[in-house]
Amino acid sequence: MNYTKTKSQKFNLKRYRKLFPVTKDYIYLNHASTGPLPIPAVKAITQLAQRYAKEGSIEWEEYEKLSNRTRQLTAKMLNVTGDEICFIQNTSQGIIIAIGTIPWQDGDNLILMQDGFPTNLYPFLYLLPNIEKRYVTSSEILADPCSITKRIDKKTKAIALDWVNFLNGIKIDLTTIGQIAKEKGIYLIIDGMQGLGATTIDLKKSYVDFFCAAAPKWLLGPHGIGILYISKKTLSHLQPFNLGWLSADWKDFYDIFTPKPLKTTAARFEPGTKNYFGIVGLQECLRLFLEIGIDKVESQIYHLTDYLISEISSSKFETITPRARSKRAGIVSFRRKDKAGQELYLKLKQNRVVVSLRQEYLRISPHFYNTIEEIEHLIKIIKD
Ligand SMILES: Cc1ncc(COP(=O)(O)O)c(C=O)c1O
Known part of the structure; x- marks a missing residue:
């Protein structure tokens, strides 16, 4: 050649x-299967484990700082704000939060990627058995993004697609599809697992409502941690779902019994204690990407x-x-x-x-x- x-x-x-x-x-x-952990991530996870062993407990404020730093690094990578980032365990959890927070109504329908990875299919089948599914393939979108438009009617509530297909590698154009979803007032849910860390992204330019990806593939991070972006506009009118005691805006824990207000940011969908080993490893990986x-x-x-x-x-x-x-x-x-x-x-x-x-x-x-x-x-x- x-x-x-x-x-x-x-x-x-x-x-x-x-x-x-x-x-x-x-x-x-x-790397489309699993990314190997880089040395800085290994070191950070090990150091945290050693501190646990030696000190027994670590102050919550320190963990909050770590989480907020990692949230900011994620936001920088996606060109959004830290308030729009929520930590999740895996890509599936991001999809499940999107499903649970969208106000579905009887008669709604939704568009799915027929040849997408099961992460972006099974939750819809199990959790929304009565919502009509309309299917489009990655090749059809590649040939013509309007193949999505043809499947939309007044009752279409959401479009859920894989950014990069796990098998054929087709990357769909988020800006064009976001524009279609915006014009029609439809929620756009993107599984970004096979793209984030491999290719550039600017979610400020693309009208995506939900974008999720876990760390252990192209981001080279540990298992059990991932990120979910929810746009500010979308955050303002979601249904309550996946909420717990740490969804509230705690300043400290001196008074446990006075009710605290719900966070207004995407972090409200983190219901309890977070995976700090995952977050500290992810932080190092994000630093590496942003440095290069x-x-x-x-x-x-x-x-x-x-x-x-x-x-x-x-x-x-x-x-x-x-x-x-x-x-x-x-x-x-x-x-x-x-x-x-x-x-x-x-x-x-x-x-x-x-x-x-x-x-x-x-x-x-x-x-x-x-x-x-x-x-x-x-x-x-x-x-x-
Ligand atoms: C497109 C895509 N999304 C998600 C996943 C994994 O999902 P989860 O993080 O929920 O295990 C994979 C795994 O191969 C994938 O290819």
Whole structure:
């Protein structure tokens, strides 16, 4: 292929690569599954655990400061305000909060992504059995965002879509879809799990009501922590749901029995004691992204995936990820037509190259600390 390895990363790759010990033993290209914890996150979690062991308890005020700092870092990453950020345990919880706080009425309908990840499907099926579901595929949206408009009528209450599809890697245009939802007065719920940390985002520009993502994939964070953005406009008219004692605006705990007012911010959907190990790990990951710059992270991921796509563009392969950068993020999925996916997957595994096998397709998902040489190694094995 005539791909020229031109634009290299605009940050000190060698330095950042050292933060990922996984690189010593593996060619790790599996961030759409799980991201390895960087050293600063490991250190911060360990230090907190050691303090627990030595001190027994840590002041609530200190935890509040940690939470608020991490909230601000999240807000910076999304270009929104800290008041619009709520910590969640996983992406599912974000979707469930959206479902519970939207004022559904009899006869409403909703639009879902048919080939989306089950996180953004099952809660709707289980929790809203009587609301009509209308389905659209990621490929239909890719071909024409108006495919959504065609499914909307006066009774459409919400649209719930995956920002980046877990299988084919298609990235939908949040600005265009947000505009459609805004014009029609429909709630827009986005599962951002396969995009956040891999590609740039500006939620101020996009009319998204709910956007959620957990930490352990592209954000490289720990399990059991994630973020839910709820826009200020949306926050003002939601139904009460997932509320608990820490949803109230406590200044201190000297007087437990006088009722305290409900927080007006998105933090009111954090009902009780938070996952501080998760938050402290996430804080370090967000710092890393903001230090390097998410635009540079994205640019390095495109640099690697452009090369991969160019190498598998022969008739020997079927690639289901779009070629254009604007239509994908960090996932590239393909199969070799003359070989079973399982065979290639095992061969890569034997050679310590970690990828995923999904529905017969090899799913490759490199991050900013991967190198062109690693992609070359992968290509050599799959072409052999
Ligand atoms: C698009 C998408 N959303 C969400 C998840 C995971 O959801 P949760 O954080 O609720 O486990 C995945 C996992 O593969 C995913 O691909």
